[in-house]
Amino acid sequence: MRYGYYPGCSLTGTARPYEVSTKAIAGPLGLTxxxxxxxxxxxxxxxxSLNKTAAYALVARNxxxxxxxxKPKDLVAPCSLCYLNLRKTNHYMAKYKSLGKMTNQALAAGGLHYTPGSLNVRHLxxxxxxxxxxxxxxxxVTRPLxxxxxxxxxxxxxxxxxxxGGSFDDTEYPTHLDRLMETLGAEVVDFPLKTHCCGGHMTQISAETAYELIRRLLHNAAEYRADLLVTLCPMCQFNLDAYQTQVNRHLGxxxxxxxxxxxxMIGLAMGMxxxxxxxxxxxxxxxxxxxxIGTAVEVEEAPQTRRKRDDKSLPMPRIREG
Amino acid sequence: MTEKVGVYICHCGTNIAGPVDVEEVARWAKENLDGVVLARDYRFMCSSLGQELIQEDIKNEGLTRVVVAACSPHLHEKTFRTACSKIGLNPYLTQMASIREQVSWVTEDRAAATHKAKMMVAGAVRRVQLQEELQPTEVPVNPNTLVVGGGIAGIQAALELADAGHKVFMVEREPSIGGHMAQFDKTFPTLDCAACILTPKMSDVGLHENIELLSYAEVDSLSGFVGNFDVRVRKKARYIDEDACTGCGICIEKCPKKVVDEVFEAGLGYRKAVYRPFPQAIPKFPVIDRDTCIYFERGTCKACEKFCPTEAIDFEQTDTYLDLNVGNVIMATGYDLFDCGKIPQYGYGRLANVFTSLEFERLCNAAGPTEGHILLRDGVTEPQSVGIIHCVGSRDKQHHAYCSAVCCMSALKFGHLVMEKTGAEVYSFYIDMRPLHKNYEEFYDRLLQEGMHFIRGRVAEVTDAARLPGEDGKLIIQAEDTLIGKQRRIPVDMVILLGALQPRFDAKETGLKFGVSAGLDGWFTERHPKLDPVATMTDGVFIAGTCQGPKDIPDSVAQGAAAAARVQGMISKGTVLIEPIVATIEEARCSGCRICNTLCPFNAIEYLEDKAVSYINPALCKGCGTCVAACPAQAISGAHFTNDQIFAEMEGLLYDVIGSNGATVKSPQPALEPA
Amino acid sequence: MSRSLGNKDDAFLNEVIEATPGGEALVTCLQCGTCGGSCPSGPDMDHTPRQLFQMINAGMRQEVLQSNAPWYCVTCYYCMTRCPKQIPITDLMYTLKRMAVRAKLYDDSDAPDWSSSFIGFVESYGRSFEFGLATRYHLTHSPLRKVGVGPMGLEMIVKDRMPLRPERIKGIDQLRTILDTAKSLEGV
Structure with missing residues (x-):
């Protein structure tokens, strides 16, 4: 399977480990x-924040x-922010005709052209x-988690x-990463803040705001007795990892x-x-x-299928599929 | 041309006369259009004076054709046809030009509007001269009525008709009639017990000599036309012999299989595989649910059969079909509740103590799974605080753009019940409070006095992720309190989601079956939104209750009664006139190819084997013209829409290009003066 | 345009709509507050997004462009995804930022300067340069905050996650031409 690949700046810097691990698993999984x-x-x-048309032109050059x-029709971005910008530009250039036209006028000055929609932008x-x-x-999986x-x-x-409707998973309660981690053998906690904000660029602009957002995520993960958080975005990783010490110091x-x-995690489960x-x-x-990893843990008892006689609880709603 | 055409241009106050120079249109028509002997403009053509003006002219000037340029024919075609026929002119010799809807309301430029009005008038004038006298046919009305759906709207309609002495067939999909109202605990704003006011009506239906109740049944097909419908009803196998069953309920007691009741108990309670949805069910006969019954699953059990004292259990029963003849149909098929899981940020299905409004009704109901105790999902704990969220799936372009009309009042009712039964604090999160009907505002005022908290803000999310003191173990409702302009987090024990009312999951198929159209939002469309709210575009098919749009019990009852009144009118009159605008086949030209037979959307065309030609039943034909266009031999013509008439109208509309006599002219007289 | 009836001045409203892809939806705002309720940094904003929209409607240009709210936007897109009227709220926040910078109305310079420092590196190298950004921006803006953040930067360098030299793309001239053309097309 061949893909265009857009690593983005973070993967050459703060998110080097993301780049390294992506490259490491790509071959064995048959991804080129x-x-x-x-x-x-x-x-x-x-x-x-400063220029609109130039912002779209910047992305459109890519x-x-x-x-x-x-070239492959699928363009893959591992960084969620790059993914958003590529995907949004691809979409907006087609949806808002004048924006698409202006962007292409700018590209033309550099000898380039892009027909919106000709690529599928996809996250890793x-x-x-x-x-x-x-x-x-x-x-x-050779070493289940x-x-x-x-x-x-x-x-x-x-x-x-x-x-x-172009979102890859539910906008509020996605489940693909949950299922992926289960596939690797990990015990997945039903993390309520799974799509909440990591603070984004607020770490640079208003650290107090950012620290509070980071604290909420760490606090909630800790409440759920998670051993670690698994992420798929360089900015999330950076904010939660690099600022964790500051958060601890600042908020006690x-x-x-x-x-x-x-x-x-995939690499680990594959025995790398x-x-x-x-x-x-x-x-x-x-x-x-x-x-x-690898240490035996007690298997929890299978959930009760029969209602106990004195069980007064009401049934949970049946959620329709799809 | 030997016809004498009179042209009347309506001002419609300033509706038309504002953007259109009506005097100029009249002058131009008189001077330029062949056959026009007089042209007048008048303030309101639809007034009795306006109508008399036409009648005088027919009498004194000997008009043989009339063109009225005014509003859409939807509104006043009948008015002008009647006015003409009263003075002896066949009503089909009049024609309207819609210069309000199609010209003055949609054209800003006065010169362009005036020009377009002239062209529309030219089209009507050319066409009307080719129109022919037509006579409507009269057919008798079968006095029996089919009511589809046994909720409160259907019950009201059926009882009104039956009490007036007319036979009613009521078809209900579920094992019992009662609809959503039977699930409710109390009704707003009076707090009457829903069952106390509904069950007497239900038993009236069950016992009424004029009502034949077909429960656990669905309409399979409908054919025919107003006054003479043929209905095929599928009675689903109950696996209970209704003649033998006494409704004693021993089968239910002995059945070993317990399943979650997704319908009547809204998924909150249990029922047996053989069940009666609720104790006061009408009819009293239980139903064996084939999908969950142990016998049907594994081939053994039959506990019910063993204990039934009257040998009423019949596992061999199959679906049966009944053919009925009725003159009219009232559809009262109701609504479904929005699937609240579609808004995941409210946690339904994931956070145990988030309930839907329907679940809460069952929770509150003395006959419900908790015997009326308001408890959390553990079935033991009483909530100390409850949040009620309005507009879940309503007023939301991502789901339903419309307002569901009942939720604000449900919130007030729920708030009252929670406070009365548990003493809990109640927080209601609304966008706009809409207590619109009689005594509703007073009920709102009562709840304010009772201490219910109202927060104006649509809820952002419901979460169990605590982050502030006092939030541990609670459900936290986060919203902007828009009247303060601040974000607030309210920790509660229970959340009630007021889900939208939405069209039945199969409303589209139902609509097709009954020839009733639906709007973009899926609700069935009434003939006129203000003036004909229970009729549909299909004569003889009426709609009542929530299948037409969200409404509460009083409105549903009013519509049920209104639909019954319309049907009674038809029955009293005894006959209906069938529009003569139908298609006919010229047998000599028909090759018997049968292309038209399958294309006809009203199944009005049959093939006559003996003559090897097709035949159009004029009573079924709606004059849509599909077959006319499709016939490869041009053997079909549509009365009032012949090719000559249509081409003449088009030539008139193209007056600019081809002139008044139909021949292409080199230098047409410009109708639009250069500005 | 029926909206221009009455004596309300819609110039500012129209300007905001014009500068935002899909901005027309702004006029259908219900004032329901889903945006303000969903916003992670809502508590830090002087006006919630909902309030800003009503202020835009009221033509309060000065007050809107001085608001800190757009600069506290973390671009999480919760507001935009949840909005029952599908108003592109995040994009509107970007619009307000651009208008505020051009009108030189936003008092606090931290946020706009962070954006311009970032853009400066992109326009010089074609890539962002984290080390450069960290040093340049923090030294000028919050030398005190460096006390806490400093050791973290050092650790990033030690862990090989912060290259000390920027990387320049080959087509930097082409990129600059494209960006300059885009800016002149927009009339900036």
Missing amino acids: FEEVEDWNCCGATEYM LALAAGED IDVIVNDVGYEALGAR TGLRVAPYYGCLLVRPDLN TDFHLPILYFTQ EPKALAIGQEIVSAASVLRK
Whole structure:
């Protein structure tokens, strides 16, 4: 399976471990990533704050470079923010004709053109759960993550905005990462804040605001007795990992929750060495919790199927599928 | 042309005369259009003076054709046809030009509007001269009526008709009539017990000599036309012999299989595999649910059969079909509750103590799973605080853009019941309070005095993720209190979601079956939103209750009664006139290819084997023209819509290009003066 | 346009709508507060988004562009996804930021300066440069905050997660031409 690949700036810096682990698992899973040549920054959340058309043109240059007869139609971004910007530009250029026209006028000045919709912009996790599939992935698990309690943390931009029903998973309560972690053998906690904000760029602008948002996530994960949070976005990882010490100091808390990428978890379950997955580069060390892998844990009793005579509880609503 | 055409341009106050120069249109028509002997403009053509004006002209000037340029024919075609026929002119020799809906209301530029009005008048004038006299046919009305749906609207309609001495067939899908109202505890704003006011009406239906109740049954097909419908009803196998069953309930008692009751108990309680939805069910006969019955699953059990004292259990029963003839149909098929799980941020299905409004009704109901005790999902704990969320799936473009009309009042009712039964604090989160009917505002005032808290703000989310003191173990409702402009988090024990009322899951199929159309939102469409609220575009098919749109019990009852009154009118009159605008087949030209037979949306065309030609039943034909266009031999013509008439109208509309006599002219007289 | 009836000045409202893809939906706002209730940084905002919309309707240009709310937007898109009228609220926040910067109306310079520092690196190198950003922005804006944040930066460097040299794309000239053209097309 061939894909265009847009790593984004973070994966060359703060999110190196994401890049390393993505590359490490790609081959064994049969994924070929062709990096977009000479790609540029997507503008993060900043460019749009100062210039609109230029912000779309900045992103569109990447789309123009990635598109082409001989190039893969699917463009994969591991970073949720890059994914959003690429996806949104792809969508808005088609939906808002004048915006699309202006953006292409700007591209033309650089000798480029992009026909909106000619690429499918996809997040890395979408490719892994839908193209590789849970079954194929499960078959490759040699070191199940049994015993690890994992809080799956999706963040915002993988699932929002919806862009006319184009969201990869539910915008409020996605489940793909949950199921993926279950496939790897981990014990998944039903993390209520799974799509809440990590603070985004507020760590730079108003640290107090950001620290509180980070605290909520760590607090809730700790309440659920999670061993670690698994993420799929460089900004989420950075805010929760790199600022955890500050949060502890500033708010008088005592969290020690490692934040790993889902690609690192896949690699671990496939039996790869932690070092090959850049585990160890996180600020809050995952070493101690990872010792749990492989250790036997007691299997919980199967849930009661028969109602007890004195059970007065009312049935839970049956949720319709789909 | 030998016809003498009179043209009347209506001002409609300033509706038309504002954007259109009506005097100029009249002058132009008189001077330029062949056959026009007089053209007048008048303030209100639909007034009796306006009508008399036409009648005088017919009498004095010998008009043989009339064109009225005014509003849409939907509104006043009948008025002008009647006016003409009263003075002896066949009503089908009049024609309307819609210069209000199609011109003055949609054209801002006065010159352009005036020009377009002229062209519309030209079209009507050319067409009307080719129109022919037509005579409607009269058919008798079968005095029996079919009522579909046994909720409160259907019950009201059936009883009104039956009490007036007319036979009613009531078809109900569920094992018992009663509908949603039977599930409710109390009714707003009077707090009457729903069962106390409903069950007498239900038993009236069950016992009425003029009502034949077909429960656990569905309409399979409907054919025919107003006054003469043929209905096929499928009676689903009950596996109970209704003649033998005494309704003693021993079978229910002995049945070993308990399942969650997703319908009557809204998923909150249990029933047996053989069950009666509720004690006062009408009819009293239980139903064996084939999908959950142990015998049907494994081939053994038959506990019910063993204990039944009257040998009424019959596992061999199959679905049966009944053919009925009725003159009119009243559809009262009701609503479904919005699937609250579609708004995941409210936690329904995930957070145990989030309930839907229907679940809460059952929770509050003395006959419900908790015997009327308001308890959390553990079945033991009473809530100390309850949050009520309005507009769940309503007023929301992502789900239903409309307001569900009943939720504000349900919130007040629920608030009262919670406070009365538990003393809990109640918080209601609303966008706008809409207590619109008689005594509703007073009920709102009562709840304010009783201490219910109202927070104006649509809820952002319901979560169990505590982050502030006092939130542990609670459900936290987060919203902007828009009257303060601040975000608030209210910890509560129980949340009630006031889900939207939405069209039945199969409303679309039902609509097709009965020839009733639905709006974009899925509710059945009435003939006129203000002036004909219970009739539909299909003559003889009426709608009542929530299948037409969200409404509360008083409104549903009013519509049920209104639909019954309309039907009674038809029955009293005894006959109906069938529009003569129908298609006919010229047998000599028909090759018997039968293309038209399958295309006809009203199944009005049959194939005559002996003559090897197709035949159109004029009583079934609606004059839609599908077959006319489809016939490869051009053997079909539609009365009042012949090719000549349609082409003449088009030529008139193209007056600019082809002139008044129908031949292409080189330099047409410009109707639009250059500005 | 029926909206222009009456004596209300809609110039500001129309300007905001014009500058926002899909902005027309703004006029259908129900004032329900789903946006303000959903906003993670709502408590820090001087006006909730809902209030800003009503202020835009009322033509309160000065007060709106001075509001801190758009700068507290974390672009989580909760408001936009939940809005019952499908108003593109996050995009409107971007619009208000751009208008505030151009009108030089927002008092606190931290947030706009963070954006311009970021953009500066993108326009020089074609990529963002975290180390450069961290040093330049924090040294000028919050030297005191560095006391806490400093060791973290150091750790990132030690863990090989913060390259010390920026990477420049080959087509930087092409990119600059594109961006300049875009800006002139928008009349900036």
